[in-house]
Amino acid sequence: MDALERRDTETADPVDGSEDTVLGRARRALTVGIVSVVVLIAFEATAVGTAMPVAARELDGLSLYAFAFSGYFTTSLFGMVLAGQWSDRRGPLGALTIGIGAFAAGLVVAGTAGAMWVFIVGRAVQGFGGGLVIVALYVVVGRAYPERLRAAVMAAFAAGWVVPSVVGPLAAGAVTEHLGWRWVFLGIPVLVVLPLALALPQIRRRAAGPVDEETAATFDRRRIRLALGISLGAGLLQYAAQDLRWVSLLPGAAGAALLVPAVLGLLPRGTYRAARGLPSVVLLRGVAAGSFIAAESFVPLMLVTQRGLSPTLAGFSLAAGGATWALGSWVQSRTRFAPHRERLMTAGMLLVAAAITTAPSVLVPAVPVWTVAVAWAFGCFGMGLVISSAGVLLFQLSAPEEAGTNSAALQISDALANVVLLAATGTAFAALGGGSTTVTADGHTGAPPVAFAAVFLPMAGIALIGAWVTTRLREPAGEP
Incomplete structure (x- = not known):
């Protein structure tokens, strides 16, 4: 029996076949909790594009419009790598909790911003949290569900995007028109409380702690440096692409010099071929x-x-x-x-x-x-x-x-x-x-x-x- 099979055996519950499903009694709270988190993230992702033009105009920041998106992406890359390290060495609970907290804090900063640069900072904090959350959720699936149930959880994640993809832009448009764009950002953090209350106790029970106690206290410093390189490199490349002046070739070249070796170091060997x-x-x-x-x-x-x-x-x-x-x-x-x-x-x-x-x-x-x-x-x-x-x-x-x-x-x-x-x-x-x-x-x-x-x-x-x-x-x- 290999390590993955042992993990499946350890996470299986002694329940009958009708209960041993993603929505069976043993895993219902966990499944509803983590899928609800995905739904809220999906609502934010589909709604923000509707509110963003109004926010940039009111904050007199149309010239910085693209950075509100690139700031999110740049910090999310670092969050992804950090969450991978954190989850492998100490379990996904901490990364998920801090990630949701940072995501909510970023929404609050963006929703209360009085200047465009503050709004961009909020989006960057939000991106860091989003990067932590998405990787931690994947690790939760790998640890808390046996192999036979993982495909169903992935299907539930995909289903969680259906209603937000249709309703999100319409709802954001209505909120922006009648209440103001700020409430598109400020309304979501309050809704995170219920999914956390459902999911965190189950994650603590089923997926907390390191797999290998010997590596629990150590982080791979090289991967953290590469994560900083990929984030900074991506940020410089996006700045160069948005500036479109000859002088922007310098930050573009510096970004590529940071990004390429970082990508090769962070992805599995042989990915590019x-x-x-x-x-x-x-x-x-x-x-x-x-x-x-x-x-x-x-x-x-x-x-x-x-x-x-x-x-x-x-x-x-x-x-x-x-x-x-x-x-x-x-x-x-x-x-x-x-x-x-x-x-x-x-x-x-x-x-x-x-x-x-x-x-x-x-x-x-x-x-x-x-x-x-x-x-x-x-x-x-x-x-x-x-x-x-x-x-x-x-x-x-x-x-x-x-x-x-x-x-x-x-x-x-x-x-x-x-x-x-x-x-x-x-x-x-x-x-x-x-x-x-x-x-x-x-x-x-x-x-x-x-x-x-x-x-x-x-x-x-x-x-x-x-x-x-x-x-x-x-x-x-x-x-x-």
Whole structure:
């Protein structure tokens, strides 16, 4: 019996089969608590984009608008690495508690800010907390649930995004209009109390403490230094990308010099070449999330500027994706599909590639505009198969004492791929005339369709690379 099997045996409860589920009596409070945390984070993530323009305008900080987003991302990277170290050596309870506290504190600072720089500081504190929370939650799943239940928990995490993805922007718009943008930030911290009251006692019982007592008091200082390097490097690169002056090449070069070795040191060895096993799982997470999110970011703009849809209708064209994403996560959680998980993930990436390829077909006026909504629903179904399954495979391929470090690597791959591919697609879009996009009364635009094609078709190609990576997720026979 290996270490992971021993962990499964230790966390299993002596209950009958009807109770031994994620919502059975033994784990109900834990599941409801941690999924509620995900729901609240999802509400914040989907609502903040609606309130942010109003906040920046009122704080006279439109020139610093992008830093409100990049500040969150930069500090979240450091939080992810720290949470991995913390969870492996002392258990996820401390990282989760401090992370939620920092997330809530950042919301309060942002919601009460009187100047844009204070608002950005609040977003940075919030990002640090968010990085701690997401990795700690993954470690909780690995420690507190036996292997047969982990896919179901991942499906529950995905389902937790469905309602926020649909309701979040609408609710934030209503709150911003009637109560003010500050309440979009200040309303969430109060709601965190109930999930904490449900989850923390169960986490203390099932997942507290180190796996290996010998390493409980030590942190890998090298990884902490690399975490600082990746955060500072990402911040400098984002500053250079937003400044767009020749002098910004200097911080851009310094950022790359810090970021590249840090990434190579923090991700599993062989990730960049898709080595079999864990490195390919981590790589796939970035490839899937980066290609899909980069393409999705341009869908509403394409529908508004090329087909004359209102922003609301353009946004609703993606609404069904939340439900199909959750459906894909539910499918991969079924026990009968477990032996075929890699094939499901291959099918998922092919669906993602097909959706991204189909989306720009609406650039042809004869193609019905609802084609995008249908294609994106299938693409989100594929993402549900891939993203949740990647989390399940991560735990299968990780020793218990490495779950935190590997979970952090998974999240870092996701975050960095999003930033790099969004920057690449944005540059291509602008270079081909997309930066001059203007909407006329009849819905036409000055941006050439080729600018949108230059976004979607390369991302479809990267998604196809992801389909190949799914063939390398298992270690060769005979290796541990």
